[in-house]
Amino acid sequence: MATVEFAILGLLHEGPMHGYELRKQLATKLGAIRAAIGYGTLYPTLRRLQAAGLITEAGETPATDDAVPPLTSRRGRIVYKITAEGKERFGELLAQAGPETWEDTGFGVHFAFFARTDRATRLRILEGRRRKVEERREGLREILARAAERMDAYTLELQRHGLEACEREVRWLEELIANERSGRPPRTTPPPESLGRS
Amino acid sequence: MATVEFAILGLLHEGPMHGYELRKQLATKLGAIRAAIGYGTLYPTLRRLQAAGLITEAGETPATDDAVPPLTSRRGRIVYKITAEGKERFGELLAQAGPETWEDTGFGVHFAFFARTDRATRLRILEGRRRKVEERREGLREILARAAERMDAYTLELQRHGLEACEREVRWLEELIANERSGRPPRTTPPPESLGRS
């Protein structure tokens, strides 16, 4: 299952939405891991999801809508909602912890829905991801240790930077895993800086 | 021009190679920025480059090869070499500093060939990249400042981690830019740790 389909299912799971709104929600929910999903991805995916029977069209805000339908917007907005099969499928996807959940993008998306993932699965995903990043880190160390002489200063610096990023992510994952094991939610005490002045 | 084509051109620029070898070289050169380019990407790209006249096939290690042709390997290895047009094109690509050179992947690949890029271009790319990452950082700060209440702890933590990565990259870029301006190559003094035990 593609990561985008998973994310859409997840958002639609907490209320109907039309494409444009969906895109914005995706941007804020996944802003940290992917640039922003474009319409060239969104609409075909919605089509696919609909064809698979996981979502359906719902005819524009049905209830809780007082008067004035003719002059506020009212255009070709297509509101999608998740179906029963969609919810079931989403549940299955939430529970899985395979190789794709360790991948860069896959991990990010699954992590974004961790609030609805059971703890055992969270731990398996976190550990799988850690393993993956550690392997990557070892690969970089290998290169840096064995091929450093043959490389120019810039290529070298790139590797160094990549290695540092790996090390940092492993530390982050370790912290999350420890938190997870001890039962408490992530980061009760946010780091004081890093939210400071713009 | 796709980033993969650029990278292949760059590697072939310093000597002929066959596909398999090319893949390994790419893995070490770009190991820090992309997983590893698969054959499903490599071979079609080589085809495209050849069709465009930027590379040609060269018939298996021509000279400096003593006896024993029949028993060492000798199979369908296809060695590619860059053409004159290919070199020219690569030079053009090296000199450009457009929006694609600020993108995640594009930036990484261009950075990997900075040793053959003139300083003015290096600076423009570095600054463009910094701007890009700063924008991304501001976006994340915005989200964190305005939508934090609506988000669960995990989504929040993801944003926080992403923001931190942005801040770190900006600092890194700033350092590189300063170095670049003062004329000396990057990182004369590598950080003592981060290469330690496996």
Added chain:
DNA sequence: CTCGCGATGTATCGGCGCGATACATCGCGC
């Protein structure tokens, strides 16, 4: 000695994701 297995090596196929592009309407301010 032979058999299998991992490394070397080339290649294709389906499909996802992306950027560019095109349109249409709404509400706002100039």
Added chain:
DNA sequence: GCGCGATGTATCGCGCCGATACATCGCGAG
């Protein structure tokens, strides 16, 4: 009244990816 930015839906081509299929070579286990 006119343009312009936000809202909104949609498509097309193509780059890139993972899975898969083959074929050969050298080496070590049995």
